[in-house]
Amino acid sequence: MTAVLRPYQPVDLAAMxxxxxxxxxxGGDATALYRNPDLLAHLYAGPYPVADPGLTFVVVDEHGVLGYVVGTADTLTFETWLDDHWWPTLRAQYPPVDDPGDGTEDHVLVRRIHDWAPADDELYDRYPAHLHIDLLPRAQGQGWGRRLIEALSGALRERGVPGVHLGVDARNTAAIAFYERVGFRRERTHDWGATLVLDL
Incomplete structure (x- = not known):
């Protein structure tokens, strides 16, 4: 089976x-950083297809899902949805914990779950949408990232969304280069990385 890009189906979530x-x-393997392998996706993948499955797309082949893009058309509305529907269960499931001092970072994500709150930003006036995209190494360099961005961008345009933004870790130089190749530009620089934007 040749790899194909298609809309998200609930069966894809575990692979995501x-x-x-x-x-x-x-951009690299974070397995060693987290005792709980689900925490990272609880923040950056899982809620998106639950809140709005029409803005998640996946690449699949005979072995399963190779990568995905998740997004929301309205970041502030999405963050409010998280506060009402997503974080309460996770906050009950994961009480705050101290740094165990063993190099793992579960406590960082758990604190983020508890501290995350809706916050408006002037950036959202022009770029209300945001996205996260991830591809396994074996799917990289084949144009799938560009096609995932195009699929999500098309869905956002159909909804009249004027622009999309995302955050990138400063260490992930390959990702920054990729986003700039597909038309994103740097809007803000932070101590952790950069916010990139794309006009739709």
Whole structure:
């Protein structure tokens, strides 16, 4: 079976969680960083197809899901949805914990789950949408990233969304180069990385 890009199906979610972990350390494997392998995707993959499955697309071949893009058309509305529907269960499931001092970072993500709150930003006036994209190494360099971005961009345009943004870790120089090749530009620089934007 040749790899294909298609809309998300609920059966894809477990593979998306796995891919999020395998690409979660500035594009590399984050397995060693987390005792709980689901935490990273609880923040950066899982809620998106639950909140709005029409803005998630996957690449699949005979072995399963190779990569995905998730997005939301309205970041502030999405963050409000998280606060109402997604975080309460996770906050109950994962109480805050101290740094165990063993190099793992579960405590960082758990704290983020508890501290995350809706916050408006002037950036959302022009770029209200945002996305996350992850591809396994064996699917990289074949144009799938570009096609995933195009699929999501098309879906956002159909909804009249003017622009999309994303954040990139400064260490992930390959990702920054990729986004710039497909038309994103740097809007803000942070101590952790950059916010990139794309006009739709």
């Amino acid at each position: 969680y796995r891919i999020c972990l395998l690409t979660g350390a500035a």
